[in-house]
Amino acid sequence: MTLRIGCVADDFTGGTDVAAAFRRAGLRTALVFGVPGVTTALPPDCDAAVVALKSRSVPADEAVVGSVTAQRRLWAMGAAQIYFKYCSTFDSTAQGNIGPVTDALMHTGGAGATLHCPAFPLGGRTVYQGHLFVHDQLLSDSPLRHHPLNPMTDSALVRLLSAQTPHPVALIDWPTVRRGVDAVRDALTAHQQAGARHIVADALTDDDLAVLGAAALELPVVAGAAGLAEGLGRAYPATGPATSAPVPYQGxxxxxxxxxxxxxxxxxxxxxxxxxxxxxxxxxxxxxxxxxxxxxxxxxxxxxxxxxxxxxxxxxxxxxxxxxxxxxxxxxxxxxxxxxxxxxxxxxxxxxxxxxxxxxxxxxxxxxxxxxxxxxxxxxxxxxxxxxxxxxxxxxxxxxxxxxxxxxxxxxxxxxxxxxxxxx
Structure with a gap:
């Protein structure tokens, strides 16, 4: 087994989205719906395994239990790093579930701090000065403000995340990201030494996400949307072509x-x-x-x-x-x-x-x-x-x-x- 990344996704389409991102990064990827059982087998030579849960809109304590259980199963399959995938629109409520789930995954994984970035430029999601944009609109001005389950009426990610966790939240701004991997690593270290456990990063382009992914390569837990997942996946050495399969020809x-x-x-x-x-x-x-x-x-x-x-x-x-x-x-x-x-x-x-x-x-x-x-x-x-x-x-x-x-x-x-x- 060559499993490198184990991913916990907070809904099924989110799992599909992040699995596609890992595949774009050249990782052979399997997608499992629900917490895998002890006998669940992955395809041979898998680089990434994504466990897709239905935890985005359930009570926070339920989301935490399911996510940590999935984390432990991914560890048992050989994953050394855990990626928590949430929506690129930071789809959540004041009570969670992004903050509580990330806190639980970090606690279980012994992580002192984690990097967050919901940017996904391919889908028109970018982060600048800690604010999430959907194309040219702030999240709070976009149609997501009318989401039927989790209406998003605020665009400030540090403020949104601070409402969901008792731990300090910090920001790595875009000029720092543009200075490269070492600058981001230094900023991560400085924020962690100052007491921050959740560190949000700006990103406007795929190149920015590649920098963030390389800087986060040694973190036990990383959190974000599919864009950061692809950046992280590209930081791993390539192992060969991603798997493919034929389309069924009837029906x-x-x-x-x-x-x-x-x-x-x-x-x-x-x-x-x-x-x-x-x-x-x-x-x-x-x-x-x-x-x-x-x-x-x-x-x-x-x-x-x-x-x-x-x-x-x-x-x-x-x-x-x-x-x-x-x-x-x-x-x-x-x-x-x-x-x-x-x-x-x-x-x-x-x-x-x-x-x-x-x-x-x-x-x-x-x-x-x-x-x-x-x-x-x-x-x-x-x-x-x-x-x-x-x-x-x-x-x-x-x-x-x-x-x-x-x-x-x-x-x-x-x-x-x-x-x-x-x-x-």
């Missing part, structure tokens, strides 16, 4: 979407504009006892098998607010996840072999419903959005798990069409 294609992010709504609109079949799920009717899943499957059975289909619970902010007002935030999310998980299982039984899933919680529901525990990470359709490959009881499945805010507007149509072309 229908479908999209299941639960995310209500602005980008996912744009992708849904583009799919519809292409004249492709789509159906919206009535979550309120499902909560009232109507067989919405059965109706959707009847609709699916009537569609042209040559065309990809889209089934979604995604809704505009106004529509979502109305559903949440009726059911409550947690119950609305649970209803949507149950519907989409049920549909995923039935669609794969009906012959779907290319499945694109939009939304972190939705991805968790789908992989759980399909009984998928591990996948091989393949090529990306867009930055942070790779195809993965799994075995199900019904056969091979090409599976794309997309974070709500990721992917170009035409991702749904382009990714499925491109996959189809590879099959011919």
């Amino acid at each position: 229908r294609a479908a999209v299941l979407a639960g995310s209500c992010s602005a980008r996912t709504l744009e992708q849904i609109a583009r799919f519809r504009a292409a004249g492709l079949p789509s159906r919206h799920l009535d979550v309120l009717a499902a909560a009232a006892g109507r067989d919405i899943a059965g109706e959707a499957l009847d609709w699916y059975d009537a569609q042209d098998p040559e065309l990809p289909v889209l089934i979604h619970a995604s809704a505009s902010p106004e529509e979502l607010a109305a559903v949440q007002a009726e059911l409550g935030v947690a119950e609305a999310a649970a209803q949507a996840e149950e519907l989409l998980g049920t549909l995923a299982a039935h669609l794969v039984e009906r012959g779907v072999r290319r499945l694109l899933v939009a939304g972190g919680e939705t991805s968790g529901a789908v992989t759980t419903a399909l009984g998928i525990r591990a996948v091989l990470v393949g090529e990306e359709a867009d930055p942070g959005v790779p195809w993965t490959y799994a075995e199900t009881e019904a056969g091979e499945l090409a599976l794309m798990l997309k974070s709500g805010n990721f992917g170009a507007p035409d991702l749904f149509t382009r990714a499925l069409d491109a996959t189809g072309k590879e099959q011919t």
